[in-house]
Structures are given as structure tokens and as C-alpha cells.
Amino acid sequence: MEILGHLSDGIWLSLQPINLGLILIGVTLGLFIGAMPGLGSVNGVAILLPVTFLVPPSSAIIFLAAIYYGAMYGGAISSITLGIPGASTAVATTFDGRPLALKGKASLALVTAALASFVGGTVSNVLFTGFAPLLAHVALSFGPPEIFALMLLAFATFVGLGGDDIPKTILSICMGLVFAAVGFDEISGEPRLVFFNISGFMHGINFLVLAIGVYGLGEMIWTIESTRGEMTTTDAKMSLKTVVADSKTAAREGWRGTAIGSLLGFFVGILPAAGATPGSLMSYGVTKMVSRKPEEFGKGAVDGVAAPEAANNSASTGAMLPMLTLGIPGSPTTAILLGGMVIWGMTPGPRLFTDEPAFVWGLIGSFYVSNVFALLINLAFIPVFIWMLRMPFTILAPLIFVLSVVGGYAATADMHDVWLMLGFGFGAYALRKLDYPLAPAVLAIVLGPIAEPTLRQSLLLSSGDPMIFINRPIAGPITIIALILIFLPLINLIRKKMVAQA
Amino acid sequence: MKSTKRLLIGLIGATALSGMFASASLAWEPTKPVDFVIMAGAGGGADQIARFLQSVAEKKDLTSRPLVPNNKGGGSGAEALIALNTASDPDHTILVTLNSFFTTPLRQTALGIDIQTFTPVAMMGVDPFVLWVHKDSGITTFEQWLETVKAANGEYVMGGTGKGAEDSLVITFIEQNFGVKIKYIPYKGGGAVAKDLAGQQIMATVNNPSETKGFYASGDVVPLLQFSDERMANFPDIPTMKEKGKDFSYYNQRAVVGAPGMSADAATYFQDLFKTIYNTTEWQDYMQSESLSPLWLDADKQRAYWATQVANHKELLAKMGE
Numbered sequence: 001m002e003i004l005g006h007l008s009d010g011i012w013l014s015l016q017p018i019n020l021g022l023i024l025i026g027v028t029l030g031l032f033i034g035a036m037p038g039l040g041s042v043n044g045v046a047i048l049l050p051v052t053f054l055v056p057p058s059s060a061i062i063f064l065a066a067i068y069y070g071a072m073y074g075g076a077i078s079s080i081t082l083g084i085p086g087a088s089t090a091v092a093t094t095f096d097g098r099p100l101a102l103k104g105k106a107s108l109a110l111v112t113a114a115l116a117s118f119v120g121g122t123v124s125n126v127l128f129t130g131f132a133p134l135l136a137h138v139a140l141s142f143g144p145p146e147i148f149a150l151m152l153l154a155f156a157t158f159v160g161l162g163g164d165d166i167p168k169t170i171l172s173i174c175m176g177l178v179f180a181a182v183g184f185d186e187i188s189g190e191p192r193l194v195f196f197n198i199s200g201f202m203h204g205i206n207f208l209v210l211a212i213g214v215y216g217l218g219e220m221i222w223t224i225e226s227t228r229g230e231m232t233t234t235d236a237k238m239s240l241k242t243v244v245a246d247s248k249t250a251a252r253e254g255w256r257g258t259a260i261g262s263l264l265g266f267f268v269g270i271l272p273a274a275g276a277t278p279g280s281l282m283s284y285g286v287t288k289m290v291s292r293k294p295e296e297f298g299k300g301a302v303d304g305v306a307a308p309e310a311a312n313n314s315a316s317t318g319a320m321l322p323m324l325t326l327g328i329p330g331s332p333t334t335a336i337l338l339g340g341m342v343i344w345g346m347t348p349g350p351r352l353f354t355d356e357p358a359f360v361w362g363l364i365g366s367f368y369v370s371n372v373f374a375l376l377i378n379l380a381f382i383p384v385f386i387w388m389l390r391m392p393f394t395i396l397a398p399l400i401f402v403l404s405v406v407g408g409y410a411a412t413a414d415m416h417d418v419w420l421m422l423g424f425g426f427g428a429y430a431l432r433k434l435d436y437p438l439a440p441a442v443l444a445i446v447l448g449p450i451a452e453p454t455l456r457q458s459l460l461l462s463s464g465d466p467m468i469f470i471n472r473p474i475a476g477p478i479t480i481i482a483l484i485l486i487f488l489p490l491i492n493l494i495r496k497k498m499v500a501q502a
Numbered sequence: 503m504k505s506t507k508r509l510l511i512g513l514i515g516a517t518a519l520s521g522m523f524a525s526a527s528l529a530w531e532p533t534k535p536v537d538f539v540i541m542a543g544a545g546g547g548a549d550q551i552a553r554f555l556q557s558v559a560e561k562k563d564l565t566s567r568p569l570v571p572n573n574k575g576g577g578s579g580a581e582a583l584i585a586l587n588t589a590s591d592p593d594h595t596i597l598v599t600l601n602s603f604f605t606t607p608l609r610q611t612a613l614g615i616d617i618q619t620f621t622p623v624a625m626m627g628v629d630p631f632v633l634w635v636h637k638d639s640g641i642t643t644f645e646q647w648l649e650t651v652k653a654a655n656g657e658y659v660m661g662g663t664g665k666g667a668e669d670s671l672v673i674t675f676i677e678q679n680f681g682v683k684i685k686y687i688p689y690k691g692g693g694a695v696a697k698d699l700a701g702q703q704i705m706a707t708v709n710n711p712s713e714t715k716g717f718y719a720s721g722d723v724v725p726l727l728q729f730s731d732e733r734m735a736n737f738p739d740i741p742t743m744k745e746k747g748k749d750f751s752y753y754n755q756r757a758v759v760g761a762p763g764m765s766a767d768a769a770t771y772f773q774d775l776f777k778t779i780y781n782t783t784e785w786q787d788y789m790q791s792e793s794l795s796p797l798w799l800d801a802d803k804q805r806a807y808w809a810t811q812v813a814n815h816k817e818l819l820a821k822m823g824e
Binding site: 046049050053139140141142143144183184186187188190191194199202203272322326327328329335336338339342343347348349350351352413453457460461463 | 549550553554557560561571572574575577578580581584585588610659664665685686687688689690693694696697698700701703715716717719720722791
């Protein structure tokens with residue numbers, strides 16, 4: 001009951017005129033920042049951090065959290081309407097959101113994204129409110145072996161992601177892993193795979209550069225070839241009636257993805273190593289795996305939009321948890337928020353809840369308020385986004401090209417990455433012609449930098465004994481489930497062969 | 503990522519530029535946003551300090567053009583050093599450094615970086631190191647800790663930020679001078695190291711107080727020994743390595759340097775700017791709360807400091823077998 005008292009104080013605080021105003025501005029700004037390819041919540045929060053010196057810390061954090069929240073909603077918009085991931089957290093949304101838009105169901109995809117985001121946000125807010133200190137302990141009990149086991153599980157769910165061609169899926173994963181290894185080896189402290197000594201490879205291959213190349217540019221070339229420019233993308237109309245109808249469809253077909261995304265996203269989000277991008281990709285994989293119609297994924301499944309969108313909102317709240325309770329950022333954006341809190345004179349860490357209750361509960365209260373406003377503002381803007389889609393493809397294609405180039409540059413401010421992005425675009429087109437699935441490569445470049453160091457740390461801990469992944473109480477069951485999932489298709493294949501022979 | 507900010511502010515700056523010619527003054531001032539390169543990724547100790555410095559400049563309106571943070575943490579800071587070495591506009595490019603400023607050019611000689619070509623701007627303070635254990639280990643003194651490490655027979659696990667990194671040099675010093683063997687697990691940053699000590703994934707760390715502060719305040723971790731010359735004000739009861747009879751102290755430098763080839767006028771401007779920031783109550787309070795030791799050095803003294811640090815690190819790295 002004490003928690004409810006704190007929470008109502010917090011909500012009351014965030015409904016104060018100044019805070020409410022900041023929430024509205026923050027959510028709207030975040031929505032557009034998230035929708036701009038290459039700009040994500042990280043950039044939004046970093047750009048606007050200095051502005052927050054003008055207001056008290058509790059209002060400042062509410063403002064920044066509102067941007068963070070809005071950006072999670074906004075990322076879906078360009079993923080769906082243009083096929084360019086608006087932010088790294090929305091990459092998985094392109095997998096099914098884009099095909100839905102091409103089928104003329106852009107409004108359904110956008111409504112699904114908004115509703116799933118809302119549910120994901122709400123579920124994680126409730127979990128956060130009720131169990132924050134307890135969950136901080138869970139996060140601490142995840143050492144390198146546990147995190148590696150979790151990554152293995154994520155890869156296992158994705159072996160099923162590439163359709164039925166398992167060898168091609170595994171090759172795609174390996175390609176992503178090689179790209180993920182470029183740059184700097186944090187275990188030995190040496191640069192590695194710096195091709196031709198080009199210093200641009202030293203900071204590694206930014207995941208967003210790959211994603212924009214593959215989904216923005218590669219997709220555009222593919223569309224031009226397959227339609228010869230003869231298409232207008234969609235001519236969907238919007239009215240209150242269609243929103244209601246779409247909401248019903250979204251609820252009917254997307255509940256499973258929403259539920260999985262909300263819970264899994266939150267859990268992955270609270271682990272300090274991960275963040276919202278792995279959370280949304282893993283939720284997509286798991287939802288596809290448990291779906292009754294996995295063959296529809298990648299072709300416009302409502303669940304395929306709901307899962308990553310529920311997960312990225314849920315994970316963004318989750319990532320606040322280690323930041324507030326342990327002083328450790330769960331995602332790049334929370335790293336900047338953490339810096340902000342230090343500048344405002346707070347000490348994030350185990351004592352923050354007791355030392356600064358008004359600050360913490362004001363922030364938690366603002367999550368609830370921001371979530372409601374983000375949903376309403378997002379729904380209100382959907383007709384504008386749909387209108388964008390009605391542009392003829394001859395205008396849309398150059399627009400996608402320009403946004404891809406800008407997005408590729410914005411990610412690191414290095415021309416090197418623009419060339420790299422162009423290379424990935426053409427490479428992706430060629431691979432698609434050869435029928436290689438590309439989502440697994442994208443997953444690998446996100447999870448590779450988490451999986452590799454944790455694998456090596458674990459083996460250093462155990463002096464090279466791989467049983468460390470089986471012996472530990474949390475890592476063990478996760479590893480075993482992952483191994484079963486990886487070998488299941490193989491066992492099925494052998495069984496089919498035996499049946500065929502018999 | 504921060505670069506986007508540079509982009510946006512650049513645009514704003516460009517539009518404002520037209521009105522600027524009227525207000526030309528005698529002293530050199532930046533004519534465009536300053537590239538404020540950080541030798542570490544977002545979120546770590548070095549990054550937090552850089553952002554704090556920038557926020558003080560912003561809050562007090564000390565610069566005519568903004569300092570725009572630009573994280574270049576790749577290759578143990580090699581990426582940042584290369585960026586400065588090849589800066590197209592040295593007058594508008596400065597770098598926030600840590601000790602990889604000394605170690606990375608020594609370890610990666612192929613980079614061809616000579617730090618003496620860089621332009622000294624300001625030494626903002628030094629960050630001392632402390633040996634930490636988890637409270638559940640029951641260890642309260644350095645001697646007790648040594649016994650435990652010896653008894654573990656090479657199986658005692660410590661975490662740090664990587665081979666050749668600051669903390670690993672301190673740990674190697676302990677190994678070589680006290681005849682113990684430690685299993686060293688590298689992590690990406692000091693924050694991750696502190697978290698895994700609190701979660702008891704590792705048994706001890708050598709970490710800056712700023713990165714362990716939260717867990718120290720909550721009582722989860724216990725300091726055993728400090729590697730500063732004298733006991734720090736925030737840790738009056740913790741002995742130093744010098745008190746244990748070894749003449750050894752180790753600090754992480756928190757300094758700002760300019761790109762090679764920076765003009766003397768620009769160097770003077772930045773030296774004055776960071777001197778002003780150094781003297782603000784904000785920075786003085788920050789140093790106190792984060793347990794940084796004040797160490798103001800002017801430009802000439804900084805060059806001498808660099809030379810001794812390079813010599814020291816050469817020796818430490820050689821002992822490590824690097």
C-alpha cells in the first residue's frame with residue numbers, strides 16, 4: 001500500500017502544469033525524433049540534455065524520459081511507412097510492418113504498433129512500480145555466463161526466423177557475427193579486423209548503418225526492380241471508423257505478440273548489458289516460434305509488428321531500473337540520462353529510492369502519464385503518416401534514398417559509414433536475389449557484441465571449462481532450452497527422413 | 503551519436519554566423535562549434551566527466567560557440583588520437599583524455615602518434631584508484647585480503663577494464679610485489695565491473711571511487727586500500743599502498759588537450775576557458791563528491807608531466823610483459 005501512496009504522489013507531481021507541459025512537448029519531440037531515420041532516443045536525449053538546466057531535476061528527468069518514451073513510439077513510423085528503421089529499436093518492426101504497408105494495410109500496422117507500445121509500456125510500468133528493488137537483485141545475479149546463455153537462446157529462436165532454409169540462416173548469422181567483430185577487441189584491448197587500415201573501421205560497424213543499408217536502401221532497390229516504379233505504395237484512407245476496426249484486428253491478431261513482447265522486453269531491458277534493441281529482436285523471434293502461423297512472419301503478420309513494438313517500450317522502462325537502482329545504464333540512452341542525473345547532483349545507485357523519493361516516484365508517475373499521451377498523440381498523427389505514403393513512388397524513392405544517406409551519416413558523423421551503408425544496401429539486394437534471409441544477420445550484429453565478451457569472460461572464469469553454462473543455477477536451464485531449440489530442426493529433419501524411408 | 507547534435511548546432515551556428523561579423527573582438531574566439539572529442543564510449547567515467555565539463559560551460563555561458571561532445575572510444579582510445587592527429591581544423595578540436603593517452607601510443611606503435619605534438623590545455627584533476635571487495639567476503643584489511651588471494655592459489659577472480667588498462671597495471675603491480683596470482687576478467691567499462699562486484703560475479707576490483715560510489719554508499723562493497731599518495735578526504739580510514747611500504751601510487755588523469763598544430767591564440771583561449779571551469783564551484787564540488795584529487799598544471803608543466811607519465815607507463819607495461 002505504501003507503494004500506491006508513493007505512486008499517486010508521483011502521478012500527481014507529473015500532472016503539475018510545468019511537468020505536464022514538458023511531457024507533452026517531450027513526447028511529441030520524441031515521436032518525431034524517433035521517426036527520423038538515424039536519429040533515435042539517444043540523440044534526442046543528448047541534444048536536449050542542456051535544456052534541462054532551466055528546470056528542477058525532477059522536471060528535467062520527466063522531460064527526458066518523455067522524449068525516450070515518444071521515440072520508442074516514433075521509431076515504428078518510418079519502419080512501417082518507408083521501410084527504413086527509424087531507430088535501432090524499431091528494426092524488427094520493419095520485418096512485418098513494411099509488408100503490411102505494401103499490402104495497403106499501413107493504418108493497421110501503425111495502429112497495432114501504437115496499441116502494442118501502450119500495452120508494453122503499461123505492463124512494464126506496473127512491474128517497475130511493484131518490484132523495482134527485487135528486480136535489481138535479479139539483474140545483479142546475471143553474470144557473464146547467464147547473459148551468454150540468454151544470447152544463445154536468442155540465436156536459437158532466430159534459427160527459425162529465416163524460413164526453412166537453415167544453412168542459409170546460419171550463414172547469415174555468421175556474416176553478422178563477423179561484422180560485429182570489426183573494430184576493437186575489448187578482451188585483449190587491441191584493434192582487430194580494421195580492413196585496409198581505414199580508421200573508420202576502428203569504431204566498429206554501427207548496427208544502424210547495416211540496418212539502414214539493408215532495409216532502407218536494399219528494400220528500395222528491390223521494390224524498384226520488382227515493380228518497375230509502377231506502384232503507389234498504398235491508398236489507405238483514415239477515419240475514426242477505420243481506427244476502431246484496425247484496433248479490433250490488432251487486438252485479435254496481435255495479442256500474442258504483445259503479451260510476449262511486453263514481458264520479455266521488460267526482462268531483457270533490466271539486464272544492464274542488453275537494452276531495447278535486443279529485447280525487441282528476441283521478442284520477435286520468440287513470437288514467431290510460438291505462433292500457429294510462423295509462415296506468415298516476414299510477409300505481414302500483425303503479431304510481427306506487435307511483438308517488437310510492445311518489447312521496445314517495455315524494455316525502455318526496464319532499462320531505467322538498473323540505472324536508478326544500481327547506477328548502471330541498461331541502454332545507450334539511459335547512459336546519457338545517468339550522466340544527466342550526476343550533473344543535477346543525484347547519486348544513482350542503491351540509495352536513490354530512499355534518498356530522493358520525490359525524484360524517483362515523480363519519474364515513475366510520469367511513465368504512466370507519458371504513456372497515455374504518447375498513445376493519443378501517436379494515434380492523432382497517423383493520418384499524416386499515411387498521407388506521406390500516398391506520394392507517388394517516384395517521389396518516395398528519392399526521399400528514402402536521401403533519408404538513408406542522412407541516417408547513415410547521423411549515426412556516427414563519419415562519411416566512411418555512408419559508403420559502408422551504400423555497400424550494405426547493394427549487398428543486401430544481391431543476397432536477397434539469392435534468397436538469403438537478412439534478419440538473422442541484423443540480429444547477429446546486435447547480439448554479437450554482447451555474446452562474444454560474455455562467452456570469453458565465462459570461459460576465463462571457468463579456466464576454459466564449458467560446463468560453466470550448465471552448472472550454474474540460472475545459466476543451466478537457459479542453455480539447455482537453447483540447445484534443444486537449435487537441434488530441434490535437425491531432429492525433425494532426421495525423423496522425416498526416417499519416416500520417408502520406412 | 504552526439505555528432506547529430508554537432509550537425510544540428512552546426513546548422514544553427516551557420517545561420518547565426520552572418521550576424522557575428524559585427525561583434526569581432528581582439529582576442530581569438532571559436533568561430534564554429536568546437537569538436538569536443540571524448541576518448542571513451544558513452545556512459546563511462548571519462549564520458550561523465552566530459553559531459554559535466556561541457557554542462558558547466560553551457561550553464562555559465564562561457565563559450566561563444568558550444569562544445570559538442572563526440573565519443574570516440576574505439577581501439578582503447580586509438581580512434582580519438584587519430585581523429586585529433588588528422589583534425590581538419592585543429593583550432594576547433596579538443597580532447598578529454600585518460601591514461602590511455604599515454605598507454606595506447608606505447609602499445610600500438612603502428613599508429614605513429616607522438617603525444618608531445620599535442621597541445622596542452624588543462625589538467626582538471628586526477629582520479630585515484632581503490633581496491634574493493636564485496637562485504638559478504640568478510641574481508642576488512644589488506645593483509646586479510648592477501649591471505650585469501652594466496653589461499654585461492656590462482657583462482658582468485660578480479661575484474662577490470664582490460665589488459666593494459668589502468669586497473670590492470672595496478673593489479674599486475676600487486677601480483678609482482680606480493681607474490682600472488684590473480685585471475686583477471688576484462689570488462690567493457692568501469693560501471694560493468696562495479697556491477698559484477700556488487701553481484702559477486704567477481705571477488706575484487708581496482709576501480710575509481712566515482713564508478714563504485716553507489717554501491718559503497720549502500721554498503722555492498724568495502725574499500726581496502728587506496729593507491730593515492732595520501733589518504734583521500736572521503737576515505738580517511740583506509741590505508742594507502744605507500745603506508746604498506748611500497749612506493750607506488752596510481753591515478754587516472756582527467757585532462758584536456760588540443761589537436762596538434764593548434765594555433766597559440768586558440769590554445770590560450772582554451773587554457774583560459776578550462777581554468778575558468780576549473781575554478782567554478784560546480785567543478786570543485788564535483789571533484790569533492792567524486793573523490794577526484796585536484797591537480798592544476800599549466801601548459802609547460804603538463805608537457806613535463808606527460809614525459810614522466812610516458813616513462814612510468816613504459817616501465818609498467820614492460821613489467822607486464824607487453
